[in-house]
Amino acid sequence: MQFFGRIGLLSIAISIGSFAANAEVGTSYPKHRGDSPLSYDAIDIPGGDFNVTDYRPYTLDEYMYYDSYAYQIDVAIPNNRYVGDLAEAVANGALSENVRIFIPAYDVDANTVPTGDCDWDGVADTLYPEHNEVYLNGELLGVLDGDDGLWKFNSEFVVPIEKLRFPTHPGDTAINRVQVAIDVKNKNAVLSSGRVGCRVWATSIDWIGIKFDAADSFLFMTGLGGSTDSFENSGYPEYLRRELGINSKIVGHNTANGTLGCSNGELQSVRAHAENFILEAKKQAQLIGSADFHAIGHSMGGLDGRMALNMLTAGKYTAQVGTMDGQPISHELTIKSLLSHGSPHEGTVVADYFGTRGVSEVVADICDLETQTWELANQFLVSGGTPIATIGADADSNGDLYVDINEVEGNQIPAEFKGVDTLQHANFLYRLIYENESVEWGTELATVHGIPMLVPVVVYEPSTPNPNDTMVSVRSANGVPNAVSETSLQGKNHGTILDTESQSQALHIGKSTLGWGAK
Numbered sequence: 001m002q003f004f005g006r007i008g009l010l011s012i013a014i015s016i017g018s019f020a021a022n023a024e025v026g027t028s029y030p031k032h033r034g035d036s037p038l039s040y041d042a043i044d045i046p047g048g049d050f051n052v053t054d055y056r057p058y059t060l061d062e063y064m065y066y067d068s069y070a071y072q073i074d075v076a077i078p079n080n081r082y083v084g085d086l087a088e089a090v091a092n093g094a095l096s097e098n099v100r101i102f103i104p105a106y107d108v109d110a111n112t113v114p115t116g117d118c119d120w121d122g123v124a125d126t127l128y129p130e131h132n133e134v135y136l137n138g139e140l141l142g143v144l145d146g147d148d149g150l151w152k153f154n155s156e157f158v159v160p161i162e163k164l165r166f167p168t169h170p171g172d173t174a175i176n177r178v179q180v181a182i183d184v185k186n187k188n189a190v191l192s193s194g195r196v197g198c199r200v201w202a203t204s205i206d207w208i209g210i211k212f213d214a215a216d217s218f219l220f221m222t223g224l225g226g227s228t229d230s231f232e233n234s235g236y237p238e239y240l241r242r243e244l245g246i247n248s249k250i251v252g253h254n255t256a257n258g259t260l261g262c263s264n265g266e267l268q269s270v271r272a273h274a275e276n277f278i279l280e281a282k283k284q285a286q287l288i289g290s291a292d293f294h295a296i297g298h299s300m301g302g303l304d305g306r307m308a309l310n311m312l313t314a315g316k317y318t319a320q321v322g323t324m325d326g327q328p329i330s331h332e333l334t335i336k337s338l339l340s341h342g343s344p345h346e347g348t349v350v351a352d353y354f355g356t357r358g359v360s361e362v363v364a365d366i367c368d369l370e371t372q373t374w375e376l377a378n379q380f381l382v383s384g385g386t387p388i389a390t391i392g393a394d395a396d397s398n399g400d401l402y403v404d405i406n407e408v409e410g411n412q413i414p415a416e417f418k419g420v421d422t423l424q425h426a427n428f429l430y431r432l433i434y435e436n437e438s439v440e441w442g443t444e445l446a447t448v449h450g451i452p453m454l455v456p457v458v459v460y461e462p463s464t465p466n467p468n469d470t471m472v473s474v475r476s477a478n479g480v481p482n483a484v485s486e487t488s489l490q491g492k493n494h495g496t497i498l499d500t501e502s503q504s505q506a507l508h509i510g511k512s513t514l515g516w517g518a519k
């Protein structure tokens with residue numbers, strides 16, 4: 001028996017993996033300027049949770065004595081890393097309790113007691129070692145350490161995170177002010193003549209860095225139809241915020257329509273969703289000042305997520321996450337993990353069935369959910385080592401091969417719709433998946449007007465029992481090659497696979513295998 005649909009599958013290997021053409025330059029930030037032997041990128045890449053200033057004419061990289069100004073160094077350092085509620089984030093471990101401030105300083109004569117007659121009156125004055133005070137947002141943190149003629153990497157300034165200013169809304173920028181007052185003690189020294197101030201010491205500062213650690217936030221990927229409703233009504237984002245202190249963003253999309261056509265195996269609509277997702281992820285990265293995310297996909301969203309991982313493996317995608325001394329900082333967009341809820345990783349016979357009825361020609365999304373598409377896609381779709389965890393479910397909680405009114409509660413196909421009893425439809429789909437491996441157009445030899453010829457017929461390939469959530473089988477939902485975790489829930493349908501019980505399972509999986517909440 002031959003299957004018409006398989007011809008198109010050859011194209012999948014070509015279309016997957018052809019994204020390198022979209023490659024952008026990777027992480028970029030201003031180059032270090034200055035004389036200290038240690039650049040800031042020895043600490044971390046600037047941007048996100050590392051705010052740096054390196055280039056300020058007449059301020060940084062200048063050998064400076066005290067003068068009439070209160071502070072010889074006075075810099076405003078932007079912080080655009082949005083972490084939501086600060087206290088909530090710290091309490092849940094999503095944000096470090098402390099901030100560390102780095103200041104490489106040259107020629108801080110902290111250990112030399114000078115002698116001299118600064119006011120020329122013949123009487124030796126009481127003078128002091130170099131005492132350079134460091135302030136954050138007007139509050140004294142301590143003094144710079146160092147020695148004569150040497151660069152000293154000052155990294156001892158550790159302050160509670162509450163002292164640092166954070167943006168209160170995504171897209172906002174907070175300003176933190178770091179000030180250094182040079183040779184304060186000699187500036188205020190009372191000399192033998194009664195005069196005040198003796199110009200003794202000078203110092204030079206190369207750059208100032210403010211470092212904290214924040215956990216990566218979540219991007220929710222919506223299922224078939226792209227509506228954000230399912231996540232918005234699930235309480236899922238709120239649950240993760242309460243439990244982990246981490247904010248999230250729901251990414252929706254349009255339904256890919258028939259203009260994409262249905263060429264089995266090309267994954268045109270999955271790719272269109274993934275491209276849209278990457279675009280939205282870049283926007284979110286710019287708004288929150290971080291290009292690292294964990295992705296959570298429902299239904300088709302999980303497939304879009306795998307395509308996005310494939311695209312990120314094939315080429316670099318970057319997002320501007322902030323600025324440093326007025327220059328842009330770009331980070332590589334990184335999806336740290338993917339968790340899918342009820343995603344048909346091996347396709348679904350529901351799509352096959354509708355495919356044989358012409359629906360795939362109208363809705364390209366259906367086309368990309370067919371089983372034969374994923375038979376081959378799973379061989380080519382690589383995730384670049386990103387951990388993927390999957391959750392599937394069997395809606396038939398009592399195993400009587402019938403989904404009753406309770407078992408379809410919260411499902412996309414409810415027991416009743418506008419006064420019509422639709423329970424039979426849910427049961428039709430449950431049995432369709434339960435009993436069949438695939439539904440495809442095939443051919444059979446028939447005699448037409450006395451002439452033997454191949455005629456198209458719909459072929460049901462029977463399956464071993466295939467428990468499912470009325471849309472996706474447990475096996476398909478857990479069908480990602482090399483998943484780090486596979487979970488099968490009992491008594492959850494395609495809608496309730498996002499419910500509170502499922503969410504607490506997800507949280508456990510996310511924390512134990514996907515690095516959720518890690519800073």
Ligand SMILES: [Ca+2]
Nearest residue numbers: 117119123192
């Ligand atoms: Ca004197």
Ligand SMILES: [Ca+2]
Nearest residue numbers: 107109201202
């Ligand atoms: Ca000095």
Ligand SMILES: [Ca+2]
Nearest residue numbers: 033034054206
């Ligand atoms: Ca510098």
Ligand SMILES: [Ca+2]
Nearest residue numbers: 396398400402
């Ligand atoms: Ca049942």
